[in-house]
Amino acid sequence: xxxxxxxxxxxxxxxxxxxxxxxxxxxxxxxxxxxxxxxxxxxxxxxxxxxxxxxxxxxxxxxxxxxxxxxxxxxxxxxxxxxxxxxxxxxxxxxxxxxxxxxxxxxxxxxxxxxxxxxxxxxxxxxxxxxxxxxxxxxxxxxxxxxxxxxxxxxxxxxxxxxxxxxxxxxxxxxxxxxxxxxxxxxxxxxxxxxxxxxxxxxxxxxxxxxxxxxxxxxxxxxxxxxxxxxxxxxxxxxxxxxxxxxxxxxxxxxxxxxxxxxxxxxxxxxxxxxxxxxxxxxxxxxxxxxxxxxxxxxxxxxxxxxxxxxxxxxxxxxxxxxxxxxxxxxxxxxxxxxxxxxxxxxxxxxxxxxxxxxxxxxxxxxxxxxxxxxxxxxxxxxxxxxxxxxxxxxxxxxxxxxxxxxxxxxxxxxxxxxxxxxxxxxxxxxxxxxxxxxxxxxxxxxxxxxxxxxxxxxxxxxxxxxxxxxxxxxxxxxxxxxxxxxxxxxxxxxxxxxxxxxxxxx
Numbered sequence: 350x351x352x353x354x355x356x357x358x359x360x361x362x363x364x365x366x367x368x369x370x371x372x373x374x375x376x377x378x379x380x381x382x383x384x385x386x387x388x389x390x391x392x393x394x395x396x397x398x399x400x401x402x403x404x405x406x407x408x409x410x411x412x413x414x415x416x417x418x419x420x421x422x423x424x425x426x427x428x429x430x431x432x433x434x435x436x437x438x439x440x441x442x443x444x445x446x447x448x449x450x451x452x453x454x455x456x457x458x459x460x461x462x463x464x465x466x467x468x469x470x471x472x473x474x475x476x477x478x479x480x481x482x483x484x485x486x487x488x489x490x491x492x493x494x495x496x497x498x499x500x501x502x503x504x505x506x507x508x509x510x511x512x513x514x515x516x517x518x519x520x521x522x523x524x525x526x527x528x529x530x531x532x533x534x535x536x537x538x539x540x541x542x543x544x545x546x547x548x549x550x551x552x553x554x555x556x557x558x559x560x561x562x563x564x565x566x567x568x569x570x571x572x573x574x575x576x577x578x579x580x581x582x583x584x585x586x587x588x589x590x591x592x593x594x595x596x597x598x599x600x601x602x603x604x605x606x607x608x609x610x611x612x613x614x615x616x617x618x619x620x621x622x623x624x625x626x627x628x629x630x631x632x633x634x635x636x637x638x639x640x641x642x643x644x645x646x647x648x649x650x651x652x653x654x655x656x657x658x659x660x661x662x663x664x665x666x667x668x669x670x671x672x673x674x675x676x677x678x679x680x681x682x683x684x685x686x687x688x689x690x691x692x693x694x695x696x697x698x699x700x701x702x703x704x705x706x707x708x709x710x711x712x713x714x715x716x717x718x719x720x721x722x723x724x725x726x727x728x729x730x731x732x733x734x735x736x737x738x739x740x741x742x743x744x745x746x747x748x749x750x751x752x753x754x755x756x757x758x759x760x761x762x763x764x765x766x767x768x769x770x771x772x773x774x775x776x777x778x779x780x781x782x783x784x785x786x787x788x789x790x791x792x793x794x795x796x797x798x799x800x801x802x803x804x805x806x807x808x809x810x811x812x813x814x815x816x817x818x819x820x821x822x823x824x825x826x827x828x829x830x831x832x833x834x835x836x837x838x839x840x841x842x843x844x845x846x847x848x849x850x851x852x853x854x855x856x
Contacts, residue, residue: 395489
């Protein structure tokens with residue numbers, strides 16, 4: 350393979366390549382991350398980009414701005430600082446037909462789907478400005494599409510698939526998911542629904558999540574190349590790559606990971622930032638499962654109420670499903686309950702939304718913490734760090750350990766009354782506990798190696814286990830290994846000479 354010509358003296362302008370998919374969850378995010386890591390390893394300054402991301406998993410940058418977690422993960426793969434310019438538009442669903450619209454890290458407001466459909470063309474200048482800003486610092490920008498470019502009902506106002514490719518004149522790789530079946534129909538059908546000028550942008554096809562003997566695919570590959578005129582540039586195997594996921598399509602929410610330590614997470618309808626629990630993947634003999642029914646709850650070693658983008662709605666769902674009573678019974682029997690952000694708000698006595706920030710109205714909480722929350726339009730955002738202090742109850746062993754994370758919520762929570770027994774166990778009164786019930790606004794609070802290991806040791810001791818529950822590697826090191834594995838996979842199973850040629854790196 351030729352060595353790439355790169356460096357500022359050879360690079361006259363930023364180069365682009367775009368990864369689109371035949372459907373959501375075809376594997377675009379990981380292919381982009383893999384390309385970012387691979388190009389970074391070869392000496393390029395590379396950045397990910399997605400013009401519009403719809404997801405409930407988000408992140409707060411060092412500047413206190415909000416962006417999608419997928420582009421944070423891809424920025425880590427590229428070895429660079431996450432920036433809202435990598436994801437200028439973030440949509441966070443608040444209902445089946447509406448979303449909170451975030452532009453360049455700031456909330457623009459809530460919009461119904463049809464309203465946003467008409468509005469989004471006005472955001473093209475924001476998209477181009479973000480690309481221009483990234484172009485000042487990076488040689489290559491790897492762009493991710495969304496959903497499918499063949500969603501013909503959305504083409505007129507497309508700013509994220511072929512519309513985005515046209516804005517920056519990017520070549521396109523099209524990814525299909527063979528694990529769901531019908532991959533050749535996916536790829537060929539998508540190409541057939543594109544306009545001729547759109548189809549001409551597709552320079553390569555990728556078959557993703559393949560299991561088995563690749564030679565069995567060869568007749569199909571030959572036929573689709575002959576019929577479409579587009580080469581298949583990669584057949585990527587199904588891999589267990591454990592990285593931050595984009596949204597609720599995540600396989601993490603479907604799969605149950607067994608372990609000696611059983612952690613149950615309530616799978617709320619509008620669950621957000623479930624990336625808070627990915628750190629447990631690095632810990633031995635630890636299982637995380639997502640619960641939607643009372644019958645699934647059982648008797649876990651730790652029960653977590655996660656974040657929510659629609660707290661009042663999800664609190665109502667808890668009551669309707671009967672999980673509210675199950676959580677209270679578990680806590681009163683001595684079980685450890687930990688709430689984060691929206692889950693923290695639900696642990697209190699009441700949640701009100703007087704200004705209709707989410708769904709409006711008010712609802713009683715679980716009553717496990719003497720707190721009341723009032724939602725408000727102004728979003729609290731920022732990175733934070735501190736030390737656990739005054740930790741009482743089962744998690745007393747966390748006292749004195751340092752944590753780092755971020756806040757992102759639409760509301761203020763205060764202690765109800767003065768003699769409630771509630772103890773602030775995180776700094777700046779961002780979290781309170783009573784007995785074995787703990788709640789905090791801090792996302793990523795378990796990510797530090799010493800925190801995750803200490804938590805699991807506490808749970809093991811309560812269960813009478815003598816096993817060493819220390820993390821085998823830090824979470825940061827774990828992710829670095831995953832990115833390297835991803836890049837190695839692309840090197841082994843993709844035609845990188847063709848990819849380089851598409852980007853403009855080959856003479």
